[in-house]
Amino acid sequence: MTRIALLQMQSGTDPEANFAAIAAGAWEAAGEGAETLFTPEMALLLDRDRKRAARTVASPSYGDYPARFAGLAREAKIDIALGSMPTVRPSGKFVNRAAYFAADGCAPVTYDKLHLFDVELATGESWRESNAYEAGERLGLVENSPVGRLGLTICYDIRFPALFEVLGRMRCDAIAIPAAFTVPTGNAHWHVLQRARAIEASAFVFAAAQVGRHEDGRETYGHSLVVDPWGEVLLDMGNERPGLGLCEIDRARIDEVRGQVPSLANRREIPNLSAS
Incomplete structure (x- = not known):
């Protein structure tokens, strides 16, 4: 048995407090x-x-945080899967970057969020992540974590099953899906999507959430989850605190589970049905 921990947070605008x-x-x-x-x-x-976030990220001290997380992992003797932090690219836009810091001091594995949250909700909430962020271009994979091969994703990625199919075919043992889900979408879809992604990939899902x-x-919705394959x-963890x-x-x-329902082994290429 391996023990893992999820930190449900109410992060704010001060990175040092977070x-x-x-x-x-x-x-x-x-x-x-x-x-x-x-x-x-x-x-x-x-x-x-x-604008305020850009000033924070541009401050000299902000660039020190990855090294500080690496030091924290070494000192506390625990791997830290940082769900994400905004990071600036040379273009001036942000990327939403996850990072995995191993307690043994190995170089961190990073992943930039592939899918950007551009939506208009029925509540009137509007989110245009692409106005400030660029999408990532590659998968994130931690080969030898304490839970085995760990795939890295972020929040809105959960709505794109093809990504999780790829991680399943790569035989990920677990997938991290850190999130800051809105309350309306969380009430409607959070639990069912997390369970579906675990089932499709036949893998554990670790979904630490903002609340x-x-x-x-x-x-944000909370309900940090661990789901089995x-x-x-x-x-x-509920939505209270x-x-x-x-x-x-x-x-x-x-x-x-993979022995009972060998869907990954049974997978076939889907034929082109557009032409008769």
């Missing part, structure tokens, strides 16, 4: 015997005021 919350979670999780800590999307900085009303005025929810959740992972469950 880093302190993650550090406290890392030390607490390590003290409870967890081998990996998973944090939400935008764990280090959650600010929809893009509650944030400093920038947005409200059968689609069973092993941990649901930030906090740390612990879960035991039995990696033997992966082979058991």
Whole structure:
């Protein structure tokens, strides 16, 4: 059995305060015997005021955070899966970047969010992630995490099954889906999408989430989840408050499920049905 931890957060506009919350979670999780800590999307900085966020990211101290996370992982002796942090590209636009910091000091594995959240919700909420962010161009894969081969995704990626099919075919044992889900979409789709992605990939899903009303005025859904390869929810942290959740992972469950429902092995190329 492998113990992992999820940190449900209410991140704000001050990266130092958010880093302190993650550090406290890392030390607490390590003290409870967890081998990996998973944090939400935008764990280090959650600010929809893009001009203010740009000033924060451009500050000299902001660039030090990846090295500080690496140092934290080494000192606390726990792997840290940072759900994401905004990072600037040479173009001047951000990328929404996840990073996996191993306790052994290996170079971090990074992943830039592939799918950008551009939507108009019935509630009147409007999100245009592409106005400030560029999409990533490659997969994120941690080969030897404590939970096995770990695929990295971020939030809105969950709505694109082809990505998870690829991660399933790559025989990922687990997939991280950190998120800052809106409340309307969370109420409608969060649990069913997380369970579907776990079932399709025959893999564990670790979905650390933002929760509650944030400093920038947005409200997020919470319900950080661990889902097993059968689609069973092993941990649901609810939507009331930030906090740390612990879960035991039995990696033997992966082979058991893949043996019962060998959909990855049975997969065939879909024929072109457009022409008769």
